[in-house]
Amino acid sequence: DMSDQEREFQDKIDADIKIEPRDWMPDDYRATLIRQMGQHAHSEIVGQLPEGNWITRAPTLERKAILLAKVQDEAGHGLYLYSAAETLGVTRDELTEMLLDGRMKYSSIFNYPTLNWADIGAVGWLVDGAAIMNQVPLQRTSYGPYSRAMIRICKEESFHQRQGYDAIRKMAEGTVAQKKMAQDALNRLWYPSLMMFGPSDKDSVHSAQSMAWKIKINTNDELRQKFVDQTVPQIEYLDLDLPDEGITWNAQRGHYDYTDPNWSEFFDVIKGNGPCNVDRLAARNKAWDDGAWVRDGLMANARKKAAAKMA
Numbered sequence: 001d002m003s004d005q006e007r008e009f010q011d012k013i014d015a016d017i018k019i020e021p022r023d024w025m026p027d028d029y030r031a032t033l034i035r036q037m038g039q040h041a042h043s044e045i046v047g048q049l050p051e052g053n054w055i056t057r058a059p060t061l062e063r064k065a066i067l068l069a070k071v072q073d074e075a076g077h078g079l080y081l082y083s084a085a086e087t088l089g090v091t092r093d094e095l096t097e098m099l100l101d102g103r104m105k106y107s108s109i110f111n112y113p114t115l116n117w118a119d120i121g122a123v124g125w126l127v128d129g130a131a132i133m134n135q136v137p138l139q140r141t142s143y144g145p146y147s148r149a150m151i152r153i154c155k156e157e158s159f160h161q162r163q164g165y166d167a168i169r170k171m172a173e174g175t176v177a178q179k180k181m182a183q184d185a186l187n188r189l190w191y192p193s194l195m196m197f198g199p200s201d202k203d204s205v206h207s208a209q210s211m212a213w214k215i216k217i218n219t220n221d222e223l224r225q226k227f228v229d230q231t232v233p234q235i236e237y238l239d240l241d242l243p244d245e246g247i248t249w250n251a252q253r254g255h256y257d258y259t260d261p262n263w264s265e266f267f268d269v270i271k272g273n274g275p276c277n278v279d280r281l282a283a284r285n286k287a288w289d290d291g292a293w294v295r296d297g298l299m300a301n302a303r304k305k306a307a308a309k310m311a
């Protein structure tokens with residue numbers, strides 16, 4: 001049973017009217033957005049780590065400049081999303097603390113390592129490709145500040161995907177050894193990329209309500225299928241082997257069939273047991289602790305200025 005307020009809210013959602021920060025909203029709508037947007041922001045920030053690791057080792061000056069720009073973009077995406085989340089009544093510091101002590105998550109994908117330069121190409125191609133597949137529909141999400149942040153983010157994200165494809169293409173068309181590295185990166189990052197879309201629909205606890213509220217526009221499996229359908233022809237164009245023997249065109253469905261990821265691995269990774277979970281959180285905690293003197297200095301300066309104004 002809905003109250004009049006809830007009915008009015010749902011009518012707005014159904015009519016595609018954006019919800020703005022000062023509008024009434026159900027508590028669970030607010031909480032779901034804080035979780036999803038916070039998790040999304042943390043993913044952007046933690047996502048800098050596997051790529052930042054390769055800035056000093058990029059093979060050419062041009063690749064280095066591109067990677068540097070991309071990693072800086074991710075920081076910007078995190079900031080847009082933290083700012084958008086703050087309109088829901090949570091502070092960026094609170095969100096950060098929840099990440100640092102493990103109360104909030106970030107995307108499972110960033111718990112996998114980037115072992116070599118081919119992985120950086122594959123991250124751009126597959127990880128940013130999966131990210132943008134999920135983010136394009138989120139431009140139409142019902143919460144105004146989130147949807148507007150997504151519009152900017154998607155513009156940059158499509159550049160990230162293209163630079164990744166370009167980097168991996170260079171390797172796939174390179175020497176035998178380079179092509180082998182590209183294949184190996186594809187094989188290792190394929191399933192972690194498919195997992196980014198979240199658990200299968202039957203295990204997705206939030207999808208039904210989030211879709212009724214248009215926080216989410218598509219189910220996890222819908223977007224995963226779209227990603228497979230988009231990526232298989234790219235793999236073939238690169239003349240690489242398919243990373244899953246189960247991939248076959250299904251003319252009846254009009255989609256590629258594929259083998260599902262190992263879901264127990266996924267749930268294990270989001271519980272904190274992936275190959276890099278400990279390292280990633282340690283790096284974020286260290287950055288937070290190392291920055292304490294900057295925050296203290298800014299606060300001291302603000303207090304001094306405020307006192308001078310009063311005098």
Ligand code: 3HC
Binds near residue numbers: 198204
């Ligand atoms: N990694 C970590 N946790 C995940 C996850 C993933 N890939 N997919 C799902 N989960 C978690 C959910 O948070 C939820 O946790 P909870 O039970 O503790 O609340 C649980 O698994 C169940 O999943 P649901 O399908 O019910 O969860 P959602 O409805 O939230 O759907 C989602 C998951 C599709 C990822 C959705 O949250 C979403 O669209 N989020 C916004 C996009 C986002 O976060 N993208 C980050 C990608 S990386 C990135 O953008 C950086 C880029 O620049 C490279």
